[in-house]
Amino acid sequence: MEVSRRQFFKLSGAALASSSLTALGFSATEAKAEVREFKLARTTEVRNTCPYCAVGCGILMYSLGDKAKNARASIVHIEGDPDHPVSRGSLCPKGAALLDFVHSPSRVLYPEYRAPGESEFKRVSWDWAIERIARLMKEDRDKNFVTHNEHGQEVNRWVTIGFLAASASTNEAGFLTWKVMRSLGIVGFDNQARV
Amino acid sequence: MSGNSYPLEPQAVEFGAPPPFVRLPDVSNLFAKRSERFVQLASTRQPAGFFLLLSHLAKAQHRALEELTSLPMPTASYLEYCRENRLAPFAPDMFKPDTAWLSVLSRVLDELSRQDLTADASSAVRRARQLDRAVLQAWGSAIVRGIYEPVDRQVAPFIFGALQVYWAKLASQLEAEKISRLNAPGDCPVCGCPPVAGRILAEGQFRGNRYLWCNLCATQWHLVRIKCSNCESTEGIAYYSIEGQNQAIKAETCEKCKTYLKLMYLEQDVNLDPVADDTGSYALDLMLSEQGYHRRTPVSFLFAAPE
Numbered sequence: 001m002e003v004s005r006r007q008f009f010k011l012s013g014a015a016l017a018s019s020s021l022t023a024l025g026f027s028a029t030e031a032k033a034e035v036r037e038f039k040l041a042r043t044t045e046v047r048n049t050c051p052y053c054a055v056g057c058g059i060l061m062y063s064l065g066d067k068a069k070n071a072r073a074s075i076v077h078i079e080g081d082p083d084h085p086v087s088r089g090s091l092c093p094k095g096a097a098l099l100d101f102v103h104s105p106s107r108v109l110y111p112e113y114r115a116p117g118e119s120e121f122k123r124v125s126w127d128w129a130i131e132r133i134a135r136l137m138k139e140d141r142d143k144n145f146v147t148h149n150e151h152g153q154e155v156n157r158w159v160t161i162g163f164l165a166a167s168a169s170t171n172e173a174g175f176l177t178w179k180v181m182r183s184l185g186i187v188g189f190d191n192q193a194r195v
Numbered sequence: 196m197s198g199n200s201y202p203l204e205p206q207a208v209e210f211g212a213p214p215p216f217v218r219l220p221d222v223s224n225l226f227a228k229r230s231e232r233f234v235q236l237a238s239t240r241q242p243a244g245f246f247l248l249l250s251h252l253a254k255a256q257h258r259a260l261e262e263l264t265s266l267p268m269p270t271a272s273y274l275e276y277c278r279e280n281r282l283a284p285f286a287p288d289m290f291k292p293d294t295a296w297l298s299v300l301s302r303v304l305d306e307l308s309r310q311d312l313t314a315d316a317s318s319a320v321r322r323a324r325q326l327d328r329a330v331l332q333a334w335g336s337a338i339v340r341g342i343y344e345p346v347d348r349q350v351a352p353f354i355f356g357a358l359q360v361y362w363a364k365l366a367s368q369l370e371a372e373k374i375s376r377l378n379a380p381g382d383c384p385v386c387g388c389p390p391v392a393g394r395i396l397a398e399g400q401f402r403g404n405r406y407l408w409c410n411l412c413a414t415q416w417h418l419v420r421i422k423c424s425n426c427e428s429t430e431g432i433a434y435y436s437i438e439g440q441n442q443a444i445k446a447e448t449c450e451k452c453k454t455y456l457k458l459m460y461l462e463q464d465v466n467l468d469p470v471a472d473d474t475g476s477y478a479l480d481l482m483l484s485e486q487g488y489h490r491r492t493p494v495s496f497l498f499a500a501p502e
């Protein structure tokens with residue numbers, strides 16, 4: 001029995017010289033010379049999830065730039081992911097405008113703090129921000145934590161604070177959100193399902 | 196507002212059917228359109244004469260296909276067996292073509308010999324017409340199995356052209372819903388051959404979907420985007436095009452297996468033909484070969500030796 005033999009092909013200049021094009025009396029010299037003046041442009045296409053709402057539509061992000069050449073890759077286009085089982089390539093107007101969101105000049109890139117009464121935000125470190133959030137949470141929890149309701153039943157809840165998580169989180173992130181927030185007694189938390 | 200009129204009609208927001216897995220070849224105009232595309236390419240690509248020859252070949256393929264009557268089909272139980280076992284019914288290892296493809300080849304060569312070809316091309320057509328049937332059958336059988344070395348490079352385009360006509364006709368006689376996915380998603384579910392290119396569709400509800408195009412039988416099958424069609428990797432995928440040139444054709448490269456597949460973005464150029472533009476963009480292949488990338492099919496009609 002004759003069996004298929006699948007192999008790989010590489011069109012080098014030498015291979016072109018032994019190709020049908022040459023065998024049929026044509027010359028690829030001009031094309032080969034042209035190629036020497038060209039450069040390859042590298043782009044990437046990456047799957048992601050729209051960050052806005054709980055539908056979690058799939059998106060494709062197109063970036064331009066060669067990481068290997070030390071150039072900073074930049075997202076040049078975003079569109080719906082046609083393979084996504086839920087959204088099948090469609091996006092709402094907010095999702096369709098994600099490119100502007102990514103490149104927005106007012107996009108927050110690091111923690112900032114505006115003290116009470118101040119008019120300006122000032123840049124702070126992550127350590128400072130996390131420390132301060134923890135401090136304020138502790139103070140509020142110590143003051144407002146409810147261990148028992150009016151019937152004397154044990155409830156251990158902390159209702160003076162809420163927590164908002166992102167819609168594009170994974171199951172694992174959702175699990176962690178639940179564990180961390182519930183362990184503190186927080187009842188009011190949401191995964192930004194209907195913005 | 197009247198009773199049954201809504202500002203947003205339901206059909207404007209509802210989903211249509213999911214994209215079909217298989218799109219069988221439309222043999223009515225497959226090669227006629229390709230011939231026109233080769234003529235267009237001849238005005239911008241070098242060497243122009245080669246592209247004009249291929250436009251004549253595609254026209255001859257069209258004529259031969261028009262005259263080809265229905266081909267005998269395998270039994271329904273064979274097709275059902277293939278469907279159940281995820282086998283390509285017309286894979287060259289399982290299915291033996293009848294001699295109709297040799298008549299297609301004669302017809303293609305007859306058509307070509309009536310055209311105004313270059314001296315070298317004319318003599319290649321004459322040589323092909325004189326070849327022994329046994330030789331042609333051996334070469335045809337080798338080509339569909341992906342073995343190109345024994346085949347004379349001068350006549351390979353004509354032989355492959357005839358095989359494309361025969362296999363496209365076979366594929367067009369199938370029923371799309373009776374074709375199953377193969378375990379190898381990068382192989383044609385009809386004939387098991389590797390794809391020549393992928394097309395990113397631009398039309399309506401199927402916009403953005405990627406269909407691979409069979410090098411042999413012109414069947415199209417769906418494969419999700421951003422996935423290597425050779426090794427199925429979804430990591431290390433990048434897209435290469437020629438800087439400042441046509442951005443409608445990009446090579447999807449895989450760092451894992453070092454292969455690539457050209458993708459044609461129809462939204463950027465609706466005239467792209469997977470085969471004609473594969474030949475038309477061979478400059479991209481030359482550049483990618485320098486980067487060490489390989490492909491699964493020879494560049495269309497070039498039949499350069501494998502490496």
